[in-house]
Amino acid sequence: MNNIADYHSSSDEEEPSPPRPLKRKLSSDLNQTKKMPKLPSFFDSSNKPESTDSTGKKRTVPHTTNSWATYVYFQVDFTDEKERLASYCERLEPIPEQHISVSRTVYLRQHQLESFVSSIRTAVQRTKPFDISFAQTACLTNDENTRSFLTLEIGNGYNQLFDCMKEVDKVMQEYKQPTFYDPPRFHTSIGWALEKDTVTSIEIPQPCLTPITSRTFYLSRLYIKQGHHIHHIDLQ
Template sequence: MQRLPLPEQFQSIPKRQIDDYVEDDPDKHEGRLRSFPHERGNWVSFVYIPYKESYDSDLLCDLITDFYLPKLKMRRCEEPHVSLTKTFILMHHWIDQFILSVKSSVKMLPRFQLTFDTIKVYQNEEKNRTFLGLKVNLGNKELLNSLEVLREPFRDYKLDAFYQDPCFHMSIVWCPGDVKCQIEETLPILREKVNEFVKNRGGRNNLCTIFVDYYICKTGYKMYKLQLD
């Protein structure tokens, strides 16, 4: 049987290319390396609390990046957030039911407030990126309770997604490589400058505050809102 030609209006649309292997290019995403090999049908996911950046947070990032020049070229973190889980893999056919299960688990959790009281140095598990972040002060109890609630749906899918000893924080600037010791040498001076900045901006004892009424589960390019009570 002879195949009919493609209609003219569709001939200019490029064919979608699907590869089983995607080469990781750190230059395309700020030096980050993929923790999981790319496989078709596997969606890299995590649960987090989003933060809406403000004028004051922009100034704080500028203060920190300027402080470390020219020795270290610190860069702003895209879309700052507080992670509740490690990254984990969802099979594509799990996603809809998994999201329903997680939404059902967290919907009875009360809304709450997060505050941050100091700057600390953090690293990713591979130790190829070093971060400066704001450590959570008020709200740790609510976050730990949220993790307990989330464990059941994650356990149903046999997902290892929780830190053994979570230290809740929000990374705001980063630098490639393992430069933790180098940053910590001058951290007391930086903290003094940050405290002075907060005082001059009319702040009290908190560097930042987030009012939490939902979480986000990001899986691949999709984001799902997990509404709290």
């Protein structure tokens, strides 16, 4: 693998799903007990912070009621080019959609969700669309050291991503949430493994990387994911 490096980065595949809004059921019998819909299993107080799911992934953030996993990112699509790498990444769990985070994953209360989106929209209102390209591969590990990722790091477009990140950081500070990593290493993840050695042992020939690293991607839409809900902001 080219330019393998360590880096602690939040995994965006560990966000808990948000609770569905509870609907009131009207009844003519005032004494009838109202049955509330069952919440997803991760809201069960018996769940442990480091429980393991069917894929062997550890959940290191305790699931709590009214806690919505939120992060801000750009999407990129290089499906055709990624197929060239498939034979070298067979030991990795694939990541279906590629994105570039400009925030950590934070946890907001329901009453904060709408205003947070509005604050991000205001913060990036002067950000213009820009081009990016990828420069090299890297092995990055999440904060909890539970998973390692094969990633492509940003080359061209780094400064524009940095400026956007700083605007998002200001909103995070307003909501008393952690800001992005310092120094930031913007990237997109291709696949992941539980063992770091699995990722670092992968060697991708340069001719297979060239179709991706030589391509330019145009970023004109910023996304905010809150649980399973996704908002987008078109850059002007």
